Amino acid sequence: EHARFRDDIRTFIRDNFPREYRPDTAAEAVLEPEDTRFFNWAADRKSPNPARRTAARAWAKALATRGWIAPHWPREYGGAGLTVFEQFIFNQEMARARVPAVGGVGVGLLGPTLITHGTEAQRRAHLPRILAAETVWAQGFSEPGAGSDLAALKTRAVRDGDSYVLNGQKTWTSHAQYADWLFALVRTNPEAPKHRGLTMLMMDLETPGITVRPIVDMRGDQPFNEIFFEDVRVPAANRIGDEDRGWYVAMATLDFERSGIGGAEKYRQVLNALVEWLRSKQAAAQPDARSREVVR
Secondary structure, three states: OHHHHHHHHHHHHHHHOOOOOOOOHHHOOOOOOOOOOOOOHHHHOOOOOHHHHHHHHHHHHHHHOOOOOOOOOOHHHOOOOOOHHHHHHHHHHHHHHOOOOOOHHHHHHHHHHHHHHOOHHHHHHHHHHHHOOOOOEEEEOOEOOEOOOHHHOOOEEEEEOOEEEEEEEEOOOOOHHHOOEEEEEEEOOOOOOHHHOEEEEEEEOOOOOEEEEEEOOOOOOOOEEEEEEEEEEEEHHHEEOOOOEHHHHHHHHHHOOOOOHHHHHHHHHHHHHHHHHHOOHHHHOOOOHHHHHHHO
16 A cells, blocks of 8 residues: 555656756755755745746645645645655655655644644634645744744744734744745743743734845855844734743644654765765776775
8 A cells, every 4th residue: 555655656746747847956955854955946936937936836736636735734624634654655755756845834834833723713814825835934933042042032022902013033044035924933921931931923024024134155045044023013813822832832833843754865865876976987087096995
């Protein structure tokens, strides 16, 4: 049964992945273990190149027909409801074929969090748009003084009627320049112990007062961002879970993150390519005698 499922995935990719959707080796943006080399679907769906933009959206539409944008979500929420082992096979075959997953942290983190901790109104508002690849999300956790010690974050949210007013900064936010919405952990009670005064909020990145500033890395690429909040008003209806209980929501979110199945396949491909090169005449022609000895 698992072998048939694996063959089904391979056939689907062969028949549905757009031939014109080619890797962009000049703009590699590999950040997470599940990413596929040379593809950045979040950027491609907004590409200035019409052909690339169309191909990225066509691939998302094809995956959506099988529920494979969110293969791990329950069927009642629009996912494929795959078992853990089926998810393993699916992620492995996607990585083996070097085709991109769709949806990013909206699929992997925000969606499952809303299924677990969100309201029915929040699920109705956001899950369908994630599954239709209409909304891409970014994750606003880290701050300049709160990286590994996440509970030390200082971005402040003050309740004002039916809204929260945000001021502060996030950093190392992956792909925020391509995202439409952000889910962020903020401080709502500065008097409480640091783990107990936090709240999780969702916000449209077009909200006045939000500034996204890319961080340029040593390659000249812009995989990360800083996000600044200046008197940003976020509806209280966009809070996930209870006020001051965001730490527990955030820990549930992070529980959905650590898979790495696709990464193992990606790294195996890299290792195989290295071994193939070492066995090649090109490697044998290198001037280092020790390299020639290794090849022999």
